Amino acid sequence: MKKIPEESTPDREPRSAETMAEEYERKRSKQVASMRSLMDYAIGVIIVTIGAFLFFRNQFDIDFNKQFPPNDSDKIIGGIFFIYGLWRIYRGYKKNYFK
Numbered sequence: 001m002k003k004i005p006e007e008s009t010p011d012r013e014p015r016s017a018e019t020m021a022e023e024y025e026r027k028r029s030k031q032v033a034s035m036r037s038l039m040d041y042a043i044g045v046i047i048v049t050i051g052a053f054l055f056f057r058n059q060f061d062i063d064f065n066k067q068f069p070p071n072d073s074d075k076i077i078g079g080i081f082f083i084y085g086l087w088r089i090y091r092g093y094k095k096n097y098f099k
Contacts, residue, residue, distance in 0.1 A: 037092040037093075048085030049085075051078045051081030056078075057074055
């Protein structure tokens with residue numbers, strides 16, 4: 001038969017509700033940080049891809065370019081998207097959400 005460990009043993013104090021709440025909050029914060037990090041990675045990659053497409057749009061042979069020819073504003077917006085996407089990826093890497 002397995003012996004079920006008791007809540008209170010001589011070498012282990014019973015956990016208070018406050019300690020358990022802190023432990024739960026720490027676990028919850030870690031889960032939220034992981035999810036936000038994953039979301040930052042995914043959105044960052046999407047935004048970098050859009051930025052690269054806008055920046056190099058004149059090199060693609062698509063019908064959209066014939067209707068709306070690329071100009072300098074596409075390159076500016078593409079650069080802004082690219083930089084913002086890199087920042088989102090960096091933020092996901094750092095996981096500095098609750099500090």
